Amino acid sequence: MPCTLSLWSAGSLVPARARFTTCDSNPEPHIESLGQRIDWPRHFFQPFFQRIHPTRTMNPSPTQAIVPQALITEDSRLPGAPELHYANGQLHLEGVRLLDLAQALGTPLFAYSKHSMLEALKRYQLGFEGRRARVHYAMKANSNLALLQLFARAGCGFDVVSQGELERVLAAGGLAKDVIFSGVGKTRGEIARALKEGILCFNVESTPELEVINEVALALGLVAPISIRVNPNVDPKTHPYISTGLKDNKFGVAHEETLALYLHAKMLKGLRIEGIDCHIGSQITTTEPYVDALNRVLDLVEQIESHGMPIHHLDFGGGLGIQYKDETAPDANVLWKTLWRVLDARGFGDRHVMVEPGRSLVGNAGVCLSTVQYVKPGEQKNFCIVDAAMNDLPRPAMYEAFHAIVPLSLHIPAEPAVFDVVGPVCESGDWLGRERTLSVAAGDVLAVLSAGAYCTSMSSNYNTRGRAAEVLIDEQQWHLIRDRETTADQLRLEKLLD
Numbered sequence: 001m002p003c004t005l006s007l008w009s010a011g012s013l014v015p016a017r018a019r020f021t022t023c024d025s026n027p028e029p030h031i032e033s034l035g036q037r038i039d040w041p042r043h044f045f046q047p048f049f050q051r052i053h054p055t056r057t058m059n060p061s062p063t064q065a066i067v068p069q070a071l072i073t074e075d076s077r078l079p080g081a082p083e084l085h086y087a088n089g090q091l092h093l094e095g096v097r098l099l100d101l102a103q104a105l106g107t108p109l110f111a112y113s114k115h116s117m118l119e120a121l122k123r124y125q126l127g128f129e130g131r132r133a134r135v136h137y138a139m140k141a142n143s144n145l146a147l148l149q150l151f152a153r154a155g156c157g158f159d160v161v162s163q164g165e166l167e168r169v170l171a172a173g174g175l176a177k178d179v180i181f182s183g184v185g186k187t188r189g190e191i192a193r194a195l196k197e198g199i200l201c202f203n204v205e206s207t208p209e210l211e212v213i214n215e216v217a218l219a220l221g222l223v224a225p226i227s228i229r230v231n232p233n234v235d236p237k238t239h240p241y242i243s244t245g246l247k248d249n250k251f252g253v254a255h256e257e258t259l260a261l262y263l264h265a266k267m268l269k270g271l272r273i274e275g276i277d278c279h280i281g282s283q284i285t286t287t288e289p290y291v292d293a294l295n296r297v298l299d300l301v302e303q304i305e306s307h308g309m310p311i312h313h314l315d316f317g318g319g320l321g322i323q324y325k326d327e328t329a330p331d332a333n334v335l336w337k338t339l340w341r342v343l344d345a346r347g348f349g350d351r352h353v354m355v356e357p358g359r360s361l362v363g364n365a366g367v368c369l370s371t372v373q374y375v376k377p378g379e380q381k382n383f384c385i386v387d388a389a390m391n392d393l394p395r396p397a398m399y400e401a402f403h404a405i406v407p408l409s410l411h412i413p414a415e416p417a418v419f420d421v422v423g424p425v426c427e428s429g430d431w432l433g434r435e436r437t438l439s440v441a442a443g444d445v446l447a448v449l450s451a452g453a454y455c456t457s458m459s460s461n462y463n464t465r466g467r468a469a470e471v472l473i474d475e476q477q478w479h480l481i482r483d484r485e486t487t488a489d490q491l492r493l494e495k496l497l498d
């Protein structure tokens with residue numbers, strides 16, 4: 001049984017109610033609220049631990065510890081602030097009370113702040129002021145047409161990884177000439193379509209791909225603009241599934257082999273060398289990996305140019321992190337001020353630069369609203385069963401990723417308790433948050449935060465669940481930008497036997 005207590009410390013009120021429970025993932029006792037961790041002496045926890053587990057010794061191994069978690073308050077700074085905030089105990093995104101939205105449109109529902117996305121873009125644009133540089137939104141993060149339209153209107157190009165993504169750009173009013181085509185497995189059909197549309201550049205990831213692009217271009221009587229994606233062998237210090245710049249993963253061409261591939265490309269008549277490309281990973285929260293990668297890429301540019309192949313543009317990919325819990329990723333403007341210093345110092349400050357951010361433009365702008373279906377107490381764990389699931393929010397199941405989960409209303413409908421927040425999908429891996437202190441009852445609506453990137457774009461129909469609706473919020477207004485998918489939508493492409 002968890003217990004509740006009030007805590008005071010020297011001159012400051014630590015969140016008045018704290019919850020204690022056992023937790024496998026946090027070996028040291030601490031009080032945790034969003035964005036903040038307070039360490040307390042272990043003896044402080046002893047009496048509370050004993051009340052919860054009278055027969056156990058506190059933290060006998062690093063896998064057993066007690067973790068009190070603070071309930072969210074009106075003043076908590078949330079990932080997604082300031083657009084996401086509480087006012088009068090109600091969660092708002094910009095000027096819209098999210099409970100009104102959930103009641104009007106049902107849940108699960110994704111809501112995005114237009115202002116938050118444009119502000120995130122502005123951080124890059126500020127960092128590029130006075131330079132020849134452009135943002136190409138990596139739309140794999142969230143490819144909703146309305147968002148593409150928004151970014152195209154705000155001056156972005158796009159980074160695509162499939163023909164489908166290219167068609168989305170065109171459908172949203174974007175232009176092929178602003179599109180970079182990345183990805184390790186482009187098909188001949190995709191290459192031909194992109195060539196005919198006149199895209200800006202192919203980022204090439206291997207020798208056979210280079211040769212196929214050449215063949216397709218020659219067959220069409222066209223010349224393909226290319227960059228080679230170099231794998232700089234830099235550790236971005238992120239989750240192994242989302243780091244891409246190390247030697248042992250499938251992306252890019254090894255640093256040592258890059259020059260030879262450029263020399264090969266120079267001989268192929270269907271290709272025109274435009275630039276060089278690198279992308280080292282995703283959810284990067286420090287500046288150093290970018291500086292290291294940049295220096296390694298510039299070493300290569302010097303080598304390649306000394307062999308008579310001018311490199312017109314440098315593409316540094318995406319990867320900048322966002323706040324899910326208490327991370328503090330560098331601000332894009334500040335990061336780029338640092339990177340321009342490196343570029344200037346090495347004489348490349350006037351080169352055309354491209355970046356391909358995805359998550360950092362949309363991640364913190366989005367939330368997923370989900371209704372509590374059942375509160376299910378258990379001997380080992382309490383479960384809060386909600387109507388969103390791993391098909392809507394796959395990141396926890398795939399990467400054990402953390403997304404903050406907060407109530408839409410701060411009224412206290414029930415005694416707070418520690419829950420695993422789970423969906424209805426028939427998989428033990430279908431969880432959205434583990435060991436979360438919540439004060440919830442069936443019918444309450446929760447918000448899963450930092451859900452603007454890699455959620456809807458990675459969603460599925462598993463368990464024949466329809467994809468959620470999506471809404472773009474613009475101050476007091478909201479626009480439905482994707483209807484809720486019906487079962488009929490899902491069945492439409494399938495055929496019965498005769």
Ligand code: LLP
Nearest residue numbers: 138182279282283318319356357358359454
């Ligand atoms: N450029 C290339 C070549 C990429 O592969 C990626 C992401 C990006 C740009 C954009 O990276 P971003 O700025 O969003 O970090 N599903 C994972 C993330 C996979 C990222 C794949 N590549 C997640 O949910 O964390």
